[in-house]
Each structure stands twice: as C-alpha cells, then as structure tokens.
Amino acid sequence: MKLSRRRFLTLSAASVGAITQVGRARAVRPPWAVPRKWYEGEVRTVLSYCENCFWKCGIAVRVEGGKVRKIDGQKDNPKSRGRLCPRGQAGVAQLYDPDRLKRPLIRVEGSERGEGKYREASWEEALDYVAERMLKIKEQYGPEAVAWFGHGSGDTWFVEYLPAAWGSPNAAKPAVSICTAPRETASQWTFGRPIGGHEPVDWTESRYIVLIGHHIGEDTHNTQLQDFSEALRRGAKLVVVDPRFSTAASKAHRWLPIKPGTDLALLLAWIHVLIKENLYDRDYVQKYTVGFEQLAVHSNKHTPEWAEKITEIPAGTIHAVAREMAAAAPRAVLPPGRHTVWYGDDTQRMRAVYILNALLGNYGMPGGFYLAKPPYLEKYPHPPFPLEPAAGGCSGSSGGEEEVPEGFKPRADKGKFFAKTTAIQELIEPMITGEPYPIRGLVCYGTNLFHSIPNVLRTKEALKKLNLYVAIDVLPMEHVMWADVILPECTYLERYDDLVAIAHKTPFIELRQPAVEPLWDTKPGWWIARELGLRLGLEKYFPWKNIEDYLDTRLQLIGSSLEEMKQKGTLVQRGRPYLKGWERRRRNPFGTPSGKIELYSQTFAEHGLAPLPDYTPPMPVPEGFYRLLYGRSPVHSFAKTQNNWVLMELKGTNEVWLNRAEGKRLGLAQGEYVWLENDAGVREGPVRVRLTERIRRDCVYLVHGFGHKGRGLRLAYGRGASDNALQTRYLLDPISGGAALHNNFVKIVPGAPRPKLKRIGQLARERRL
C-alpha cells in the first residue's frame, strides 16, 4: 500500500489541533534568539491573594506576554502592606514547575494503590468515574461513608460546600485538629469569640510580650512579623518560653528554656503570683469576667516554687516575669500560638493563657488583644444545605452540641471529644475498622496525608481499604500518587476562588482572580466541585453557572461588584477593635453562656471537664530517647513548598538539632548524617545532625515539611527527615479533638550514609530542574 501523506495527516496528526496557519511568513531567522527584557514589554498587574501560606497576603501579580514575571505585595492590603515574604515572591516557580500535575489521571485497572500506574483521562471520563463510584457508596452505605479532607483556600468547595450539599458530616481540615483546635476551642469557651486566621494581637501597641512555644520569625506571617518587629523597635520587652533558643528567643530580653510539656505549670504559677500579689487588673476582672473566686482558690497550690520543680524555671524568674507583665499591663500580652496540639491537655493550657491575659486586663484593650470583627459579606443565596459544614477552621464554630437532621448520621468521630468540629485523624480509623460506621470513600483536596496526619502507616492501611480515593492537587505528592483518580487543579495564580473574609482590626475581603490562563488541562477547584456536584444530582445547590456569576452575586449583595473587586483586590471595612467602641454602641462582644469572660467554665463542669485548668504531667521520655519537637522555616510552608527551586535554594533540607553535650556523649560530629528512630521502631532520614547549645538536652528538633518520599517531586525527594513519619503516636485532647504530637520520642542512630543527591544550587546552575 502506498502511503498517502494527506490521508495520514487527516487521520492522525492533523487532529492534534495544536497549530493553525494564520498568515504570511516573515523572514526566517534562528528561532532561539529573542533578546528582550520582560519589563520592557507591556506589564499588566493583577490583584489577587497569595496561597503560599495561610496568611493570604494581598498580591500584585506582574504579567507580561501571557506569563507571570514577578509577584509583589499589594500596597493597600492589611496582610501585606506592599511587602511579601520569600514564599510569596517564589510563587512564579510553583506556577512553572514542570513536575505539576497536568491532566486527569485514572489508576490503571489491576494495579495497586501506591504502585503509581496511571493513564490519562478526559475531565468528563474522570468526573463520571468519580461520581458513579460515589453514588454507589451512597447507595450502599449512605452519604456519610464518603469523607472529605481539605487544606488551603480552595478547600471551601470540598470540605464545606460540596460535603454539606452531599450530606456527609465527615469533612475535615488538618488546620483544625492538627493545628489550631485547642486555641480556638479555649477561646470560644473563655471569650466567646474565635481567635481566627489572623491572630488579633495588638502587637505594635504592646510593651511586654510573652511568647510560649510561639516561633514568630520562623513561622513567618508577613504583617505579623512586621508588627512584631515594630513593637520591639518601640521598646517592647520580650520573653520567650521555649526549650529551644529560637529566632524569637534570640531577640528576647529573657529566654526561659522550659522543660518540654510543663508550660501549663508555668502559666498557673504566673496566675498565682498575679492573684496572690494583687497584681491583676481588679476593675477589669470585676467588670468583664466570671469565676474569679473559684480561680483564686484553685490557684493557691500553684506557687512558683511548685512550678520550679516541674518546669526547671527558677521561682525567682517566675516571680519577676509576673511582676514585669503586671507593671506593663494592660499593654502586656501572651499571644496564642497557632500550632497548639502538644501534649493532650492543650485546650486547658490555652485556657490558662487566656485567663492570664484576662487577669492582665488586656482583652479588647490597646496593646493586648483587639476584637477582630469579620467583614460584612453575604453568603450566596443557594437553597439550604441538608447539613451544616462540619470541618470548622480557624474561625469556625468549635463548641456546642451538634444537631443532626433526620435521615443523617452524626460525625464518625462524635463522642470522642467535646468540640463540634471534626478531627481529621479520627476519620482514619473508621476507614479501617468500619466503626462506628464505615467510611468507604475519600475526596482529598490539597491535604498532604503523609505529611500532616500522624501515623502514616495507619493512613496507608486505611487508603488501601477504600472503595474510592480521589486526590485533587497541584503537585504529584506521594499520597496523590495513591489515588484512584487524580484531578489536577490549576495553581492560585490561574484561578478564581471563593472570596476570603478576614476578621481583623480593619475587617476586609480579598478576591482571588487568575493572572494567567491555566496551564495544561488543569481546572480550578470551584469548577471541579460544580461539575462533580452536577453529576452527583446536586444541581439545585449550584444555581450559579460560573464563578464570576457566583462572586458577583455575593459582592452585589453588599453593594460592591466583581468588577470593582477586580480593580481593588481588597475591600477594607471599618472595625471596632476595642471594648470602649462596643460599649459605646451597647454591644457585648463576649459570646459565652454568661456573656462575660469565663475564668471558670460552668459548661465544662456540666460536661465532666475540668472547669479550671490544672497541670497534668506529659508522657515521660523513655531512657535513651529524646522528645521530638518540630517547627517551621521562614521560607517554607508545611510540606507544600519543597519542590519550589527558589525556596529550595534558600533552604534545601532540614537538620536535627541536638544539644552539643549530648552529641559529644554520643560521639557525633557536626554535620554527620544519622537516622532518627522512634520508640515504635520507625526509622527516618538520613538527616544531618546540628550540634548546638540552642536546645535542651532532653529534646531534639526538626523543621517540618522535609523528608519527601515521592520521587515525583524531583527537588523535594529524599532531602532531610520527616517529623510526621516519626509521629506514630498522638494523644487526643478530650476537649478540642486536637492530636497532640509532642508525645513522640526518637533516638539517634549514627552511621547513616550521605544521600546521593545533587545540591540544589548545582541543579539550578545546570538548569536541569
């Protein structure tokens, strides 16, 4: 048979449809020579907000020639004030990361989960595949048998909107029970207000700041760090309580190297001193609080001398700090940390932090906590969902009884703890055991299952048992490559998301809008949620046809419009940050049962929980082991940014911090590679050892987010050690549902080989990323 070029073209190649001939050619010249600076072209600025941590800074994205060239901070945005951290600026490298997921994938039939064998699929096929299997699960087990996990701004579609419409209460975010749950629950039941995503600390007005396990400067949040620096510039005194000499400790006037797990004893001793020495703000306490009498009696036993034996902080220092804070009050503040799931009594510890602040009379006062008010923003007027969204969040409801509508089941973790929000780690067990009822499906949006939920082996076992596992993500993280169906989301620079409403001193709304078209066949989360919703028979909850329609409706309801927001990026409203403003309007900010700050919680007492915080010792460290502590790097967020070459050039791995004397005792050399092995026998590494006097002898420290095992992330793979892999144990906080992770112990195993990896700088220079 003679080959016909035309026929061949017609049948196959022509239908590629990539290129069209549109005009006459000009002169031929070498195709690779285009010498031009991008900023000499026509630069368009798109206002949006960042996704490289949860601070959600307003960004100004510079676009030229259809490409994002640079990202700056939005000048009029309260979260950035024209500045951006390295992560924000490095967003360009994420957008153009060649390792990104590019099109929907379906696991090859007959292959195992985790084997990583996939074939491409169209969106229609992939979504039909997911919907068909979800409906089967619903028919057999009920809607609650599908769990929904989400992390990041786009998670609203997958842990709130869609699960609530679908009818599953098993929707959860790691940002709750593996992070903020204790501080939020404690705040709700002490102040009757959330802390929220942007901690309402009046940094710049404060004159005395006490950080407890709060690694500001390492867990960097743009304006928080700006304000903190400004406070120090204005002369604020700083006390840092930390077993490790952190970056913040290096700026402190006092560093209190506390014995890990004893923070509550220190807080109780400070409460004791303030009360016994009559240093508390009597007028404030009388006017705004209840339960002082019970607290005063309760605190009799918590003397500094008692606390010294527990905390290893001298009683004299405890006295001195209490007196110093009282002298600066109400411009003295103990800010809440963010990641507060430590030892299992965490809600009580956070209650003690808040009680101490209340005794200083600083809540709702300049230099203490301001009263963050959410901006005015209406919900989209869709028909009521059958269930209320259950995942919670930084400012979500975290207390009270859950009401289950007829025909629906309560959360699978109900009864394990007091708070109303869902605990993500408690939804793993039902996938394995089927108790209290089976969870057979999982939709996982942006949640790194193997770098956030403790006991990775258990999570893998659970994934193997599911009928359906769907991953929606940007990068081929290890857990993503276990999914039955992978739905590739476009990055935050290529999509709209729902509006973000930030409770703040000056409440504001931010818009995310695409700076460029999505690369490859990736789609925004809202589109995926809607298309899936339509296939699941949930049309009535999606009366909007596209996101512009949805956003414009919400904005029109408050007298703005999508067009206006596209121009402004941020809509700032007026706040009411201090108590005097509320009182002038005869409004009460305290949403507690008593309408006051509850030093003593009657509700807790009624539910069999301690109404006042008391000290419980942490799990003891086994002989030969160290307590594993962990924290952040200012240039990385969670385990999300370790494939970004710009950030990896700044910090390409983690190290295990070990006290120098311990290192000497073990015969270790600075920079030597070691294994870390926990008391359950799980080994992690190799990781370099950093011998330092900056940490106590009873603990070691790792920066979180490293130790990626998925080779699909070519930069992140194999660099450093994962703290999460070593966290095979957690204690459940019975109040908040938080998974307390400081209860894992590791020993150092010398003799690990140096990993055979090219240096990041070398890879960058070779331009072979």
Add this chain to the structure above:
Amino acid sequence: MEWIGLITAATFRSPGKALEGDLASGRLEQALAALARSRNLEPPHLPKPPLSELQAAYTHLFVANPSGLPAPPYAGYALDGHLMGEAQEALQAFYAEHGLEVNDAWTELPDHLAAIGEAIALLEPTQPEAARKLALGYLKPWLDRYAETVRAEDPTGFYGAICTALERVLEAEDEAKS
C-alpha cells in the same frame, strides 16, 4: 521534513483511537520506513502494543510518574532546563513570524513535541527552511537530551523506537546540511 513533523505530531500526542488506527493499519510503520529509506537508512522495527499499554506508557514517560517524570515532552525544557523560558518564548515568536498560531483549544504548552511536529508539517510545503530550523533547533535537542531515557524507561518499546527513528533521520538531515 513533512513526514518528520507528521510522525512526531502523531506519536507524541496523547495516544488515542487515531494512533491505534495508524498502528493497526500499518500506516505509521510504512511512514517510518519511507522516511528512513529517503535518508538511506534501514527501516525501523516498530512494536505495536495495545492502546491501553500505550496510554500507560505515555503517562509514565510524559505526563505523571510517582518516580519523577523521565522525559518532559517540552522542547523548550530540554533547551532551557525550565518551562516557559527563553526558548519557548522564542518559539512562540517563531510561530508568529511564520504565520502559525497556537490554537486556543490546545491544552498543552506551545513547545510540546506534538505541537512542534505539527508546525514542522505545516511549514514544510511553503517554508521548508523554517521547518528545517524548527526540527533541528527544537526537536533534535529534545531527542539529544531524552531519547536515551525514553528507550530505558518505555515498557512498550514503542516510544523508544520512535525516538531512535527520529534521531537517525535528523542526524542524517544535519549531516546533509553540513
């Protein structure tokens, strides 16, 4: 040069019914043989795996791979070492200068091998010198960089054979030019 473009476009796009048809009918193998003979080369042997295996291999090589993508199918990536770099920018300018435009419906990058193949095929009849520059300036560097990897990683042997065939033809072309 037109056949180089056509074969590249047909084989580096996501495999579907069209490729299955070209393989089953023998048209693709005949095209490769004709192309080889035109440069005085031996006709290559082309494995004919079932479509499902081709799809899995294509995904494994060019789309997503838990062990890291062995051969990102972007010519600019082979030249620059990163996506959306200068080589890709230059390519877009080259397309424009030669009356070509990337279709809106094309969900891949402009320097994807299938797009380059199509561009070569479209240019050859009227602008053969431009087609040649595209093949030697973009397709060949990609093959230089990734053909060996594709041969090592391709479980079907199909993509390895295509890379080998294209490599030989382009080498011959290059030699003829010099």
